[in-house]
Amino acid sequence: MLTSAVETRTEPSVVAFPAGPYQFTDVMAAARRIKPYLKPTPLREYTSLNSLVGSQISVLVKHENHNPTNSFKVRNGLAALTALAPENRKRGVVAATRGNHGQGLAWAGQQLGIPVTICVPLGNNPEKNEAMRGLGAHVLEQGADYDEAIEIASELVETKGFTLVHATNHPEVLAGAATVSLEMLAETGTGLDAMVMPVGGGSLAVGALTVAQVLHPDVEVYAVQAAGAASIHNSWHAGFPVSAGFPLTIADGLATRGVYELTFPTLQAGLTDFVTVTDDEIARAVQVLLKTTHNLVEGAGAASLAGLFKLRHRLAGKKVGVVLSGANIDQQTLRTVLDLS
Amino acid sequence: MLTSAVETRTEPSVVAFPAGPYQFTDVMAAARRIKPYLKPTPLREYTSLNSLVGSQISVLVKHENHNPTNSFKVRNGLAALTALAPENRKRGVVAATRGNHGQGLAWAGQQLGIPVTICVPLGNNPEKNEAMRGLGAHVLEQGADYDEAIEIASELVETKGFTLVHATNHPEVLAGAATVSLEMLAETGTGLDAMVMPVGGGSLAVGALTVAQVLHPDVEVYAVQAAGAASIHNSWHAGFPVSAGFPLTIADGLATRGVYELTFPTLQAGLTDFVTVTDDEIARAVQVLLKTTHNLVEGAGAASLAGLFKLRHRLAGKKVGVVLSGANIDQQTLRTVLDLS
Numbered sequence: 238m239l240t241s242a243v244e245t246r247t248e249p250s251v252v253a254f255p256a257g258p259y260q261f262t263d264v265m266a267a268a269r270r271i272k273p274y275l276k277p278t279p280l281r282e283y284t285s286l287n288s289l290v291g292s293q294i295s296v297l298v299k300h301e302n303h304n305p306t307n308s309f310k311v312r313n314g315l316a317a318l319t320a321l322a323p324e325n326r327k328r329g330v331v332a333a334t335r336g337n338h339g340q341g342l343a344w345a346g347q348q349l350g351i352p353v354t355i356c357v358p359l360g361n362n363p364e365k366n367e368a369m370r371g372l373g374a375h376v377l378e379q380g381a382d383y384d385e386a387i388e389i390a391s392e393l394v395e396t397k398g399f400t401l402v403h404a405t406n407h408p409e410v411l412a413g414a415a416t417v418s419l420e421m422l423a424e425t426g427t428g429l430d431a432m433v434m435p436v437g438g439g440s441l442a443v444g445a446l447t448v449a450q451v452l453h454p455d456v457e458v459y460a461v462q463a464a465g466a467a468s469i470h471n472s473w474h475a476g477f478p479v480s481a482g483f484p485l486t487i488a489d490g491l492a493t494r495g496v497y498e499l500t501f502p503t504l505q506a507g508l509t510d511f512v513t514v515t516d517d518e519i520a521r522a523v524q525v526l527l528k529t530t531h532n533l534v535e536g537a538g539a540a541s542l543a544g545l546f547k548l549r550h551r552l553a554g555k556k557v558g559v560v561l562s563g564a565n566i567d568q569q570t571l572r573t574v575l576d577l578s
Numbered sequence: 579m580l581t582s583a584v585e586t587r588t589e590p591s592v593v594a595f596p597a598g599p600y601q602f603t604d605v606m607a608a609a610r611r612i613k614p615y616l617k618p619t620p621l622r623e624y625t626s627l628n629s630l631v632g633s634q635i636s637v638l639v640k641h642e643n644h645n646p647t648n649s650f651k652v653r654n655g656l657a658a659l660t661a662l663a664p665e666n667r668k669r670g671v672v673a674a675t676r677g678n679h680g681q682g683l684a685w686a687g688q689q690l691g692i693p694v695t696i697c698v699p700l701g702n703n704p705e706k707n708e709a710m711r712g713l714g715a716h717v718l719e720q721g722a723d724y725d726e727a728i729e730i731a732s733e734l735v736e737t738k739g740f741t742l743v744h745a746t747n748h749p750e751v752l753a754g755a756a757t758v759s760l761e762m763l764a765e766t767g768t769g770l771d772a773m774v775m776p777v778g779g780g781s782l783a784v785g786a787l788t789v790a791q792v793l794h795p796d797v798e799v800y801a802v803q804a805a806g807a808a809s810i811h812n813s814w815h816a817g818f819p820v821s822a823g824f825p826l827t828i829a830d831g832l833a834t835r836g837v838y839e840l841t842f843p844t845l846q847a848g849l850t851d852f853v854t855v856t857d858d859e860i861a862r863a864v865q866v867l868l869k870t871t872h873n874l875v876e877g878a879g880a881a882s883l884a885g886l887f888k889l890r891h892r893l894a895g896k897k898v899g900v901v902l903s904g905a906n907i908d909q910q911t912l913r914t915v916l917d918l919s
Contacts (some may be wrong), residue, residue: 532648
């Protein structure tokens with residue numbers, strides 16, 4: 238379906254990128270499965286935000302922070318869990334994650350009555366552990382670091398028959414994340430000129446590309462990474478996977494260390510451009526969103542707007558969608574952001 | 579309808595208070611009129627919030643901050659404007675307000691193509707003026723204080739034929755505010771034991787009483803005012819209107835100076851109890867909501883939870899609804915809240 242939709246178009250501006258990790262029809266199927274559990278999130282425009290961005294850009298903010306667990310990750314968790322066969326539902330799922338993916342998965346498991354185990358390293362943020370436990374997940378605190386937590390999760394797949402739900406390298410998770418763009422383009426039609434997507438693993442950006450290719454091939458999709466966790470950005474510009482150092486950014490939702498096989502080829506083929514933003518730029522975007530939209534935002538949730546600030550001369554006069562992907566900022570980081578002059 | 583529904587009940591626990599400023603059927607009509615423009619807001623429970631409140635209370639948070647303009651006031655504006663006769667729509671409406679009512683009315687006017695004029699005193703918060711202008715309202719900055727702004731609004735009613743939309747003393751505004759409780763009780767059925775409502779003018783609390791009397795007469799409705807703006811609270815306990823001093827509270831949405839004729843009789847007859855909370859208690863409730871729900875909250879939006887903290891021994895083991903009524907906190911106040919130890 239995705240391929241044929243591209244082939245029937247004649248405009249030379251359409252870049253046909255290789256078939257992605259999933260098809261547009263998979264996104265539609267994911268949207269149907271998650272519909273009973275999640276309402277579409279609002280897409281809103283704020284005059285005061287437009288004024289601050291300037292360059293006569295109309296900024297449309299997709300409020301993924303309005304979801305349960307305050308991030309788009311509930312879509313991913315629900316899409317993955319609703320696709321499981323009955324016997325796998327019964328056995329349960331496992332993931333190694335410290336962040337929003339764990340909460341999204343736990344929430345989805347609670348809705349569907351599917352046991353969820355989350356592996357976190359020793360010393361993981363107790364607030365995040367509590368949030369996942371509060372959603373009924375079994376939180377296993379073992380292993381010295383994230384890599385050891387992943388090993389423990391893999392062992393549970395072997396010994397307990399759990400299904401592993403990776404935060405990125407999982408086709409149903411990716412189809413779930415793509416429903417963000419599906420809702421945006423369903424609402425704007427072809428009225429949107431560009432979308433600026435934050436990249437941790439790349440699920441939102443690949444979702445935008447996959448959905449746009451069918452619904453609105455002329456929309457430009459830009460990606461943004463944190464400068465301190467820029468391995469996918471660097472690889473994109475190099476044209477091949479480049480390893481970067483240990484990720485270091487206040488946008489912990491973007492703190493990934495390398496490319497993901499299921500998302501990188503599509504990003505490489507489809508994105509118009511890929512930029513980075515510094516922690517200071519992210520913090521200022523958090524401040525701007527607090528002030529103009531009165532929504533709480535985490536670093537990763539403001540990266541999209543920070544990227545738009547960087548691209549604003551290039552996108553002058555356009556209508557641009559950004560994703561406020563999550564709101565799970567801790568109070569210490571929030572205080573730091575507010576104290577910026 | 580309200581009266582007959584009460585008369586047909588036989589439980590002695592039902593206190594039949596005098597017919598209010600509007601009937602339950604008016605709330606249903608308002609709900610039908612606003613439905614094309616507003617989605618119901620989420621009602622959510624947070625394990626971490628329950629733990630902090632303690633006393634085995636289940637706290638259900640009504641997220642009115644998810645509305646456009648970040649407060650329940652869009653319901654009021656829409657309910658009032660959709661009820662206008664065509665000739666009055668054409669002429670337009672006016673209100674004297676410095677806060678969320680102005681934004682809600684401006685947003686509703688923008689949706690419906692009805693001209694909205696907002697009168698504010700000279701020196702009013704420029705951010706709030708900009709927000710209202712951003713929503714297409716004509717903001718008239720005249721008069722030394724709020725009372726003079728009211729006079730100017732009244733003159734415009736005379737000279738321009740505008741319809742005055744008061745923030746509280748207006749039956750359709752009150753019916754709009756009551757849709758908050760309509761949604762809450764429609765979702766919980768008779769599973770809710772109590773509701774704790776913040777009182778500025780009293781529209782939310784009267785809404786809870788009016789809707790509960792028909793849908794769930796056994797639910798207890800409690801009201802909360804800021805200790806620094808407690809005239810309605812003091813009047814309620816005295817049994818007659820008592821004037822208090824100039825209102826002084828960080829919860830500017832609650833900063834009213836006296837009782838309102840359209841809400842006071844119903845509050846007097848129907849509330850189970852009425853408590854006050856200090857600014858420090860409000861600020862701590864803002865902090866708790868930030869931490870446990872990751873939603874931005876203004877002082878008035880946290881008063882309901884602050885009141886529940888005060889009532890928690892009395893409400894031990896119960897399921898209690900609170901309203902996060904709005905999120906329009908300024909950054910200076912937010913910083914102050916976060917700096918509380």
